[in-house]
Amino acid sequence: MFRTILFSAFGAGLAVCLLVTLVQTVTTEPLILHAEAFEGGGHDHGHATTPHDHAEAAAAGDTAVAGHDHDEEWAPADGAERIAFTALANLVVGIGASLILVALMVLRGAEIDARRGVLWGAAAFVAVALLPALGLPPELPGTPAADLLDRQVWWLGTALASGAGIALIAFGGHWAVKVGGVALLVAPHAIGAPPPPSHDVAYPGALAGEFVIASLVVSGVLWTLAGASVGWLYQRLSRAA
Numbered sequence: 001m002f003r004t005i006l007f008s009a010f011g012a013g014l015a016v017c018l019l020v021t022l023v024q025t026v027t028t029e030p031l032i033l034h035a036e037a038f039e040g041g042g043h044d045h046g047h048a049t050t051p052h053d054h055a056e057a058a059a060a061g062d063t064a065v066a067g068h069d070h071d072e073e074w075a076p077a078d079g080a081e082r083i084a085f086t087a088l089a090n091l092v093v094g095i096g097a098s099l100i101l102v103a104l105m106v107l108r109g110a111e112i113d114a115r116r117g118v119l120w121g122a123a124a125f126v127a128v129a130l131l132p133a134l135g136l137p138p139e140l141p142g143t144p145a146a147d148l149l150d151r152q153v154w155w156l157g158t159a160l161a162s163g164a165g166i167a168l169i170a171f172g173g174h175w176a177v178k179v180g181g182v183a184l185l186v187a188p189h190a191i192g193a194p195p196p197p198s199h200d201v202a203y204p205g206a207l208a209g210e211f212v213i214a215s216l217v218v219s220g221v222l223w224t225l226a227g228a229s230v231g232w233l234y235q236r237l238s239r240a241a
Contacts, residue, residue: 013094151194
């Protein structure tokens with residue numbers, strides 16, 4: 001079973017890498033480059049992601065960028081080099097996401113197939129990308145942000161609470177358990193995400209909205225494709241074994 005899990009996750013990660021890299025190339029990447037032009041065309045990728053991008057690398061944003069730092073540091077050149085590093089990051093993220101999903105499905109004990117994989121992937125997308133984005137939306141370069149550690153802690157707490165809440169709603173038998181799940185979904189937002197020091201940006205405001213939508217689309221593709229692929233591969237490999 002362990003080999004089946006690993007091979008399924010690796011194969012699904014390859015599929016995620018190929019499709020997500022393509023989607024990013026035509027959605028989030030042009031928006032990031034556009035926003036960077038307002039910073040002087042540099043490679044400061046500091047503001048392009050939110051803490052969930054650091055925690056699972058692009059669950060809701062572009063995996064080619066990181067950190068909220070203005071310090072000068074190495075970054076891949078635009079073009080083929082940047083795409084290559086993005087693809088490498090997406091491969092790691094795709095394998096990791098697929099491994100998490102198939103492990104959870106195995107622990108759950110129900111039959112594993114592509115359809116159930118899509119449902120698990122969609123739930124993961126809601127937990128780690130959509131709900132956290134209500135408080136910390138994906139950010140373009142040049143976007144003011146709160147302290148990185150504070151944002152990471154809030155994102156992690158939100159993702160865990162959201163995942164647990166969705167599980168209670170989906171699998172809880174008693175109505176009180178389901179109500180507890182709803183409470184977990186609401187709690188992080190009642191506490192509130194760390195606010196940015198200001199809302200002043202150098203780029204046109206419309207870019208921010210486009211980037212949030214594009215980033216969530218990328219994350220949705222990532223998680224649902226990971227779930228479908230790993231579910232299908234696990235089923236096929238289990239039968240072959």
